Amino acid sequence: MTNTDILAALQWRYGVKTFDTEKKVSEEDLATILESARLAPSSFGIEPWKFIVVNNPELRQKIRAAGYDQTKITDASHLIVIADRTDAEALTGELVDRTAKAQGKAPEDFAMLQNMVSGAIASKPEGMARDAFLTAQTYIPLGMMIETAALLGVDAGPMEGFDPVQVTSILGLEDKHLRAVTMLALGYRGDDAFAALPKTRRAHDEVIEVMN
Ligand SMILES: Cc1cc2nc3c(=O)[nH]c(=O)nc-3n(C[C@H](O)[C@H](O)[C@H](O)COP(=O)(O)O)c2cc1C
Secondary structure (H helix, E strand, C coil), X not given: CCHHHHHHHHHHCCECCCECCCCCCCHHHHHHHHHHXXXXXXXXXXXXXXXXXXXXXXXXXXXXXXXXXXXXXXXXXXXXXEEEECCHHHHHHHHHHHHXXXXXXXXXXXXXXHHHHHHHHHHCCCCHHHHHHHHHHCHHHHHHHHHHHHHHCCEEEEECCCCHHHHXXXXXXXXXXXXXXXEEEEECXXXXXXXXXXXXXXXXXXXXXXXX
């Protein structure tokens, strides 16, 4: 894939409103899109997230009712709910165990990492600031899935337009220390007037500044 191909895919991509109800994303493409989320970077590598693929039609109907009746919630081929973790205290230990396992070492070898990460999380006051820090991480895999989908020619519709408290409850996420943050509909654009609209973006020089 050339640079031109990548930019063409990103120009082709837009936030789809109306999906084709008949066309399904292949298992291979879905797996690749989800893998790009799993491989996303996060602050310290804490990965405070979960990606829930909601296939159950009744659940999707309920989520749609909590999502301003956006048709893509039920009509897209797949719906992924991106959740963040509410149990910040568990994340450091999990990171240390994961890192130790990957490197074939003992968790005790990572005492410095343990102190640094738990200190960084503790330094954010419990409540809004800590929640915002964890929630912010989940936008990275969301972005990676949107880009991977575009590179595969799969359409995506990211969503924040829903009641996260209701969606968290519909999926029974509280008991799993999870909270719905965003959602991503995947599939293929249907008869969607938005597809024909020109892309609206700030000019290059407005958002990119080079300091030499
Ligand atoms: C985090 C996030 C949340 C969004 N929420 C919604 C949404 O709830 N409903 C919707 O129709 N579009 C939603 N969008 C799509 C944006 O409106 C769209 O990406 C933006 O206007 C730029 O246009 P484009 O993606 O079509 O180029 C969301 C996009 C992002 C990144």
